[in-house]
Amino acid sequence: MDILKQIAESLERGEDDPVRELTSQAVADGIAPGTILNDGLIRGMGIVGERFRLREIFLPEVLLAARAMTGGMEVLKLLLVRDKLPLGTKVVIGSVRGDLHDIGKNLVGIMLKGAGFEVIDLGTDVQPERFVDTAVAENAPLIGMSALLTTTMPAMKEVVDLVEARQLRSKVKTIIGGAAVSAEFAGQIGADAYAFDAAKAVERVKQLVG
Amino acid sequence: MEEIRIRLRHGDVLLGDGAWGTMLMQRGLRAGEPPDMACISQPGAIEEIAALYLESGAEIVTTNSFGASPLKLQMFGLAGRTEEINRKSVEAARRAVGTRAYVSASVGPTGRLLKPYGDVEAGEVQAGFERQVRALAEAGADLICVETMTDLAEAVLAVRAARAVAPAAPVMATMTFDATPRGFHTVMGVTVEQAAAGLEEAGADILGSNCGNGIETMIEIAREFRRRSRLPVAIRSNAGLPVLREGVLAYPESPGFMAERVPQLLAAGVQIIGGCCGTTPAHIAALRKTIDSSRQ
Numbered sequence: 001m002d003i004l005k006q007i008a009e010s011l012e013r014g015e016d017d018p019v020r021e022l023t024s025q026a027v028a029d030g031i032a033p034g035t036i037l038n039d040g041l042i043r044g045m046g047i048v049g050e051r052f053r054l055r056e057i058f059l060p061e062v063l064l065a066a067r068a069m070t071g072g073m074e075v076l077k078l079l080l081v082r083d084k085l086p087l088g089t090k091v092v093i094g095s096v097r098g099d100l101h102d103i104g105k106n107l108v109g110i111m112l113k114g115a116g117f118e119v120i121d122l123g124t125d126v127q128p129e130r131f132v133d134t135a136v137a138e139n140a141p142l143i144g145m146s147a148l149l150t151t152t153m154p155a156m157k158e159v160v161d162l163v164e165a166r167q168l169r170s171k172v173k174t175i176i177g178g179a180a181v182s183a184e185f186a187g188q189i190g191a192d193a194y195a196f197d198a199a200k201a202v203e204r205v206k207q208l209v210g
Numbered sequence: 211m212e213e214i215r216i217r218l219r220h221g222d223v224l225l226g227d228g229a230w231g232t233m234l235m236q237r238g239l240r241a242g243e244p245p246d247m248a249c250i251s252q253p254g255a256i257e258e259i260a261a262l263y264l265e266s267g268a269e270i271v272t273t274n275s276f277g278a279s280p281l282k283l284q285m286f287g288l289a290g291r292t293e294e295i296n297r298k299s300v301e302a303a304r305r306a307v308g309t310r311a312y313v314s315a316s317v318g319p320t321g322r323l324l325k326p327y328g329d330v331e332a333g334e335v336q337a338g339f340e341r342q343v344r345a346l347a348e349a350g351a352d353l354i355c356v357e358t359m360t361d362l363a364e365a366v367l368a369v370r371a372a373r374a375v376a377p378a379a380p381v382m383a384t385m386t387f388d389a390t391p392r393g394f395h396t397v398m399g400v401t402v403e404q405a406a407a408g409l410e411e412a413g414a415d416i417l418g419s420n421c422g423n424g425i426e427t428m429i430e431i432a433r434e435f436r437r438r439s440r441l442p443v444a445i446r447s448n449a450g451l452p453v454l455r456e457g458v459l460a461y462p463e464s465p466g467f468m469a470e471r472v473p474q475l476l477a478a479g480v481q482i483i484g485g486c487c488g489t490t491p492a493h494i495a496a497l498r499k500t501i502d503s504s505r506q
Contacts, residue, residue, distance in 0.1 A: 055390035058399030059360075063327040098239065102321065103397070123285070179452055 003029065004040040007072065011044030012051075014064025016071050023072040033079040037116060041072045045114030053199045059107075066110045087118055089209050090140035092131060094122035095178075096147050096155035104178055105146035107198040112144075115202045128158040135172045141209045144201065145191075146178040153180050157189040164190070173208040177201055211309050214270075214353055215380050215415055218442040218481050223501055226270040226314070226446055226484020227263035228494050234259065234274070244286050246278040249298040256299070260306035266491040267498030270484065271311045272355060275299040275346060276318035280338045281330065285321065293345040300349035314382065315351035317342060317368050318358050332367060339371035347376035356383040357446075358421050360396040362408045369412040382416035382444055382482070383409045387423070387431055394431055402431060406438035418444035421486040424451060424463050425471045432478040442481045449488030461488025465496035472500040 003026045010018045019041075026036045048065040051057045080087055091112055095105050102124045109119045120138055122130060131143050143163070145156050160174050175193040176186050177200075186194035193208055195201035217224065234245055237255040249256060260271045278296050280289040288295070296315075303313045317339060322330040343354055354372040359365035365383055372381045385405050387394040394402050402419075409417050417439055419431045428447040435443045449461035449468065468489070475483055483501065485493050 055388065055392070055395065058395060059397050060327050060399060063323065098235075 004031070004036065004043070007036065007040030008044030008047065011041060011065055011068045011072065012048055014061060014068050016068050019068040020071040020075055023075040027075065027079060033076045033083060037073075037076055037080070041069050041076075042114065042116050045069050045111075049111050049114060049199050049202065053197065062107075062110060066114055069114055088116045089142070090118045090120060090138050091142040091144055091205060091209070092120045092122060092135045092138065092140045093144040094126035094131060094146070095124040096145050096152050096159065097125055097127050098152040098155055102146075104148065104198070105144075108144060108146065108177065108195075108201045111198040111202050112205060115206065117205065128155060128162050131159050132162045132166060132168070132172070136166075136168070141171060142173045142175065142205060144205070145174065145176045147176070147180045148178050153185065156181070156185075156191065160190050175201065175204055175208065211312065211352070213380065214312055218416070222481065223476060223505075224269045224312075224482050225267055225494065225498055225501055226444070226482055227260075227268040227272055228266075228485035228489030228491065229449075229487050230259065230272060230274060230276070231487065233262075233490075244277050244283065244288065246275055246283070246295050246299070247286075247288065249274050249278075249295050249302055250291075253298060253302045256302040257306040260303045262491045263494055264307045264311050266494035268484070268494050269311050270314045270353075270482065271303050271307050273299040273303045273313060273315045273346070273351065275342070276316045276357070277321070279317065279320050279342045281320035281322055281335065282318070292341050296342050296345035297349040300346055300351050304350060312352040313350070314353050314355040315343070315346035317346075317354060317356045317372070319360070319364060324361065324363050332363065335364060336367040336371050336374075339368045340375045343368075343372045343379075344375040347372075347379050351379065353380040353382055353416075356381065356414070359383070359385045360400070361398045362396075362400045362405060365405070366408050366412040369409060369414050373413040380415045381413065382418070383412075383414040384418045384420040384444055384446065385409075386421045387419055389423070389427055389430075394434060402434040403438050406435055406441075410439055410441055414441070416442045416444050416482060418446075418480070418482070420444075420446035420484075421448060424448055425468045425475075429471060429474045429478060432475055432480045436479045443479060444482035444484070445475055445480045446482075446484040446486045447489075448486045449490075449493060452488065463488070465490075465493040468493055469496035469500040472497055473504055476501075476504055 007022045052062050109121050112119050173192040176191045177195040183194040193204040195204045275296050280292045283289045356368040425447040428445050432445050450463035
């Protein structure tokens with residue numbers, strides 16, 4: 001079988017060591033690191049994400065796959081740096097000020113990592129300034145915000161306003177998600193995108209900065 | 211007050227309270243502070259909410275200690291105040307309800323994932339829950355309420371912790387399920403059957419579900435629990451799942467809508483009925499009426 005397909009399938013099963021070994025094997029076979037990343041690891045994680053969305057599998061399987069992915073990434077990382085290939089676009093995510101819910105936000109982080117992004121997770125109850133300061137300091141072109149509670153939705157607007165006030169609109173895109181918010185709300189506050197769930201988040205982020 | 215397990219054994223139906231998070235938010239939580247800290251910083255607000263639910267007819271009032279396990283408090287650098295926060299959560303509820311309602315001590319998830327999926331050891335999680343439950347029980351909680359769990363392993367550790375440090379206290383354990391093409395599962399993949407077996411084996415006295423669904427789905431979950439266990443079943447339903455109405459987010463199920471469906475919960479054998487996210491004192495009052503009229 002095609003080794004890239006083997007990597008993807010092994011990753012779907014959440015196998016740490018085999019994914020690492022197969023990735024090393026693919027490198028030894030002379031396959032370009034970028035190809036191994038996209039057609040092996042990221043393809044496998046994409047399938048995992050889709051099966052989770054359909055609830056054919058559950059969070060434990062996603063977490064194991066994500067960890068296997070990290071193992072494979074470690075093998076590739078040095079080579080990607082050597083070839084000056086991007087390690088993945090940086091994205092800053094967090095639950096907004098006043099919101100302590102993080103299950104959805106964590107899932108988005110896992111799926112974004114699975115799609116090859118470098119995720120900087122600021123956690124929960126994140127102050128608007130911290131989102132923007134981090135995006136600037138890390139040179140990240142995207143801020144992803146989560147809110148479960150209706151009461152914390154205004155904090156999302158503050159982040160978008162801050163991006164605007166610092167004249168970063170062209171450099172830093174904003175995306176929101178979580179049970180409290182909607183595409184309509186994203187439009188109202190001037191966010192660049194809204195995502196209904198973690199799978200959609202990956203799709204939209206790719207459209208914005210991929 | 212008669213011990214809650216005896217009431218349930220007699221076949222009594224007990225009404226719980228409704229949502230706490232939104233009620234607290236309306237009274238203004240402090241930025242950067244977990245909601246549990248309101249037990250210390252705004253005990254008056256806690257008493258007020260507990261009193262509102264009592265007046266609405268609740269016979270079980272929940273403490274504001276959902277996130278007060280040391281592992282969760284650690285995220286705010288507050289693990290050292292575990293005992294204080296939990297004790298005050300019970301004291302505030304007790305001041306409001308006296309002996310007119312049971313004080314149900316909330317124990318929510320740690321927010322951390324157990325190994326092998328996450329980075330935390332079972333022993334650490336259980337030790338944390340033991341610290342929390344000891345403080346809750348010593349402050350005089352009438353029952354321990356392990357709730358909103360999605361990982362059966364974590365729920366079992368919480369129940370075992372309660373059994374270990376407060377062996378006399380009744381333990382209620384409820385998990386949060388999603389409807390999937392293959393039946394009800396938590397996001398961690400736990401079925402109702404697995405939850406019922408695991409929680410019962412760990413020593414829970416009352417089983418069931420809270421959060422994640424509106425009342426119609428909860429009726430189906432209740433029936434599933436009834437089929438899987440002989441223990442009393444508790445159901446605390448959301449007022450539906452949030453929807454957008456004229457740009458404002460709202461929980462769609464009115465007090466009347468939920469109350470109309472209470473007879474189906476009763477028919478399913480549910481003995482503890484209450485509300486979760488989006489429910490208000492008005493919802494609880496409506497549930498009270500239906501429960502009372504079905505008794506006649």
